[in-house]
Amino acid sequence: MPPSRPDPATLAATLPATPALPPVERWNPSLSGDMDLRITRDGAWYHEGTLIQREALIRLFASILRCDEDSHHYLITPVEKWRIRVDDAPFRAVRLDVTGTGREQILSFTTNVGDMIAAGSDHPLSVEYQTPGGEPAPYLQVRGRLRALLTRAVFLELAELGEERPSDQGRDYGVWSQGQFFSLGRLDD
Incomplete structure (x- = not known):
């Protein structure tokens, strides 16, 4: 049988x-x-x-x-x-989910190809400016050298979670995820 x-x-x-x-x-x-x-x-x-x-x-x-x-x-x-x-980054971060608050906050991103990644030391967030004072280009490290460009909507949602923090160069504006602070940009005095 x-x-x-x-x-x-x-x-x-x-x-x-x-x-x-x-x-x-x-x-x-x-x-x-x-x-x-x-x-x-x-x-x-x-x-x-x-x-x-x-x-x-x-x-x-x-x-x-x-x-x-x-x-x-x-x-x-x-x-x-x-x-x-x-042309830029192979993936796009199209969704942001937030759990916790402050230093304990976890920022989890979903890419356009279904990857789910929590920002942290293995998956850092970074923001680049192609020209001084120009548009920000926010990225999340996905795996290896592959990055995801955050969509404008996701970046705006992320910016709403930001806070000021003193740094060696003045004041940074950024977010916490898994106990790590990620700068989204420097604030002018």
Whole structure:
């Protein structure tokens, strides 16, 4: 008699909530070449100029994405390494969840590809200014050298949680997460 099939709900309950990512940091194949794949600053993925609309395909590609020391981004498997073009950061932080307050606060971000990351020492927040006094570009370290650009709505929500703090250079405005203070910018006196 063949074994009975498990019911889908029972099978789903045995699977991890977030599947493990492939160990791309351990794979070192030779460069296979350049692929006509581009991730725009707004998080859209294009292959040969055509927008990729299948979320499952984007998530698959995101799971094998790596940024190397040369600052180039690659889709990588154990046997292939394809260089792709990323206009800014490959991911976008599209949601912010907050638990706790003050130094005990935890800021958890969700990316456009489903990663859930709590800002902290392993996943720092940073804000860059391309030009002095220009628009801020806020980032969250996701994994390896891969970052997520915070959407404007998420950054504004984050800024509402900020507080002033003295620093060596004057006063910083920033937020706490997992006991670590992250500066969002310096305040002028």
